[in-house]
Amino acid sequence: MKAEDTLWHQAGLDTCLLSELEALTQERLNDEVYWLPVRHHSPSCALMVQQAILTQRPEQVFIEAPVQYQDLLAELLDQGTKPPIAFYSSFSDTDNEFALAGITTPSEEIVAAMGSWMPLLEYSPEYVAIKTASQVGAKIVFIDLPAHISAFSVEREGEQQDKAALEQQQILNSRFFKMLTQAGHYHHWHECWDGLFESELLKRTEIHQFDAYRAKMAAFSAAVRLTTKLDQQTLVREGFMWQQIKDHWLPNATRKPMVVCGGLHMFMAKKKAEEHTRNAFGFGKEYHTIVPFSYERLSQHSGYKAGNRAPYFYQGLWQALIGNRTESENLYQQVQYLIDYARKKGEPLTASDAIASVQHAMMLGQLRHRESPILDDIVDAIFSCCCKGDPDREGQHLQRVLFEALTGNQQGKVSVAVEQLPLVKAFHLELALHNMDSKGEDREYEQHLKLDIRQPEQRAIAIFLRRLTYLKVPFAESISQQGNERLFQEQWSYCLTPGTQERLIELSQYGDTLEAVVTHQLQHLFSTSAAITDISEGLLIALDMALPQMVSQAHSLCQQALVNEHRFASLTQSFTNLLLCRQRLVLVDFSVESLVPLLQRCFSYANHALLTISNAPADEEDAIVQGLLQMCQVYLSDELAELDRDNFIQYLHQVADASTVPFLKGCFYGALMELKQRSTDDLAQEICRYQYTAPELMIECSLFIEGVVSLSHTSILLGAKEIVASIDVLLSQAEPPVFEQMVVHFRAAFERLSQLQRVRIADAVAQHYGLSEAEQLNLNIPLAAIHQLADLDNQVAEIMHSWFEFLEEEQ
């Protein structure tokens, strides 16, 4: 191979490097093993691999895939398994052998865990190698280090990266690639690859062109390798891979074994594997299986860092390669598909646009020195011919639909022989237990459930669904309730979707059951939260999901967090959360005594925080109103006699008198009215004081009344008559502009009331103005109606009795 004919010359590499590269490349191309350097998910590499195996028929094929997947070969080759699929492995370092608990995890109680995928498409070189090797009867051996071992056992700088993403980064950072990019005017790695390699084999006519392709791949990979800095993780992996090759080499093989691996690894140093990698195999708990995958997940834009930018497009290219289609046929088909797809999605495109795009793409490819047009040329051509304006504005919709079309929506299938992950299995078992499974029928439509959580079996279903919802598993959705049924009734809709299994697979690294996973997530939340609001909310969630064992951990964290919390809104919210937690614990017969001192302290802290909110800014008002409502509710209830209620009243008086913010002053006043510390007469007199004041003070009074109404829903109705009279006098003194401003606040105030309360106020206003007259009605109640009323009374009494039973048990 002449150096001047190669990519090295194109990039302009210096001559001293060229001779080194030539020697290195030749040595590996003629090595004791037959190296097949590939790029993941490359159709042309897949074709090269297929042809090499079919023509040379090796006895052994080594493939760059993690070794733990070796035992899944049969399932992979099963007829029922169809790409896109992925090898999946979940690992949990249960005994903290890698000593990462508290280092890479937020606390020492949380062990390191990870999940890893190795996607395989119809045109992935590794998948094609497996299929073809199986066809010729070659022994298949996986040689790569499991992802969790290389991730956990090798120190590296910076963020942990997926293996494929790491390899890509090493290419991009190489001096050779940068020089090649500049010389070839490539805008990104994919364009460089496609331009140099991907479309080349469409023009093949001779079998030796596969050898030329392989040599070109080797030349590229060698140049990258010599001009980049390799990551320690890569070197450790390569040591392991070579060790695997040596250990599994068939001694009596008559033909060279083949090695299908990433291009960079073709030039791996032939050294022994590091000891720690071999020893790490016994650690922790590891599961692996084959899972369905999708083109959408694979697409770069879904976050898979070394993904495939256009999976469906490359599938088309693969089909053209194996179908022996010409480059023109492939181009026509691709463009026609894209134009057709865009038209169906609303773009006004015609056949003439398709013709123009094909012509444009071909000429662009030639101008850009390509063997045949690549994806970038096709997309550029379509935008030139079809987008009538700025691509980022007028072309936004076209961009979106092209992306959809190029990605595709293919989803893989996995044979029934493949064993499910424990979490997935546990999920399905629980579905069957609750009679919620589809019983083998292949249908996906929404089902509905009404649950009475007083019934143990139905409560169990509710807990199951709440856990799934908390974990964001797309399966069930709670439908909100109205009316009296809210307390013990829940309504859910559920439907099994592909996303359900995907999400469960992602979560499987955290546990084998839903309970284990939820517990892990909550522990993570507790470890990373410093605010008592978050911790108390987390505890409430835990209890809603029937995890009372989290109480002690949350309790001690709340104790610590409470010391640092000074904000009234947070304290009242936390208090409410803890109160609800207490109620939940009663329902499950769990001891609640430990929560009482915490509740007392929280209440006391909230009382003290009252003194800081007398002049709080407007953006905190809503939170303060909610907090005060909660405190008043607790005050009026019979629960928790230990709470310092007198202190609450004392501080409330203090802030009501001290506050200079009219709305807040009204809130405190309203709270005092609700707690019967001040009367409606007091309020009426307070309002009357503003009658003959300056306009701005009158407006302040309206804000004050708004604040009162926010808090005193009951007491204001009881004294509606007096309050309406005093407001009437106030308004009668106001000039029209002032009146208009005051009305805004009154409106806001009354909108906080319920419909019934507004009707009562309206009645009071109507009576004040003499607009409604009381009518004397003679009601003649029939006997049947009397009996019915009595029955209803009895039913209400029974309900109340059952509620009181809870209270008695608690005491």
Added chain:
Amino acid sequence: MAKTDEKIRAPLEQQYQEQLLALKQNDPDTPPPSWLLSPKMVLLFILGGETLNYKKGRKTQQVAITQKFFGDRRLVERAIITLASERALLLIGEPGTGKSWLSENLAAAICGNSTLTIQGTAGTTEEHIKYTWNIAKVIAEGYSRDNRVPSPTMVAMNQGGLLRFEEITRCVPDVQDSLVSILSDKSIAIPELPDDNMVWARPGFNLIATANSRDQGVNELSAALKRRFNYIHIPVVSDGATEQAIIAQRIAELTEQYQLTVSVQPDVIELLSRVFRELRQGRTEDGIKIKPVSSTLSTAESIAVLLDASLHAQYLGSGDVGARSLAENMVGAVVKEEANDRAVLAEYLNTIAKSRGATDSLWNAFYLAAKGAL
């Protein structure tokens, strides 16, 4: 006194004659019909970056192909390919983004004639596009081919050259639509001459139009006409380094053209480019949000400001193009369309320029001069 054959600005095919000849000599590919250069050589002419050997008589000299257009290479590639295809080319973008400049360079490189131009205005008529008549001769002799005054379109069709149509959206729609048949049938009908009633375009004929995206709503192209164009959007230069390179190159050319002796320092160009870019984007390079101005503040405008500053420095100033002369000439470019832009500029000066001026004497001089000018 200027000589009678001197021009303010010669056509590009004359200005860059040597480069075009060098490219022709070194062209390895066959150009499309009527093209002087192959698409690859046209691309090289526009983007520059190489030095070619040019044999002139017995001597061989080195000719540097300079960069004419600073922007995305792919845009230029698509433009060139469009002109080699059946469709016409419409360059669209904000004012001052180089659409006309690119159009002129493409025409110069492809057909060697960038002067076949129609300027679109509200007063443009179909005659300007197709042909008109020498009325006096028609009255005297009747209609004949010799009495016909061909439009630039007709000349381009006859020569197989490129027609340039500037600001196409400023023409009324009925006039625009006269292009439909020209672009579809590649011919113009001349009903006045029954025996010679068609002018057919020679291979190589095509059209480059430009349109201002701000005014696109004025007279948007009809659907029928849109379909006959490939649109290429020329964005405003967002990269600081590229913008400075454009300004530096262009101001050097203009300095030579106007025979100025002043020199413009790179830090002055950098300051000008930065101010324009930040006011345009509504964000400083440090990420601080500021109010943007309503004016475009394109690269072309910054070149114009710098030229004004240079002329001022040469003839009325001290001979140095500094921050002061820059600031005095900049205000008029920034505060153009809306009165509110004055307040925006003032805020920028008081918040950004002043704080930079605390540590940089050039920014300080700029701040003080601009405040004075405002």
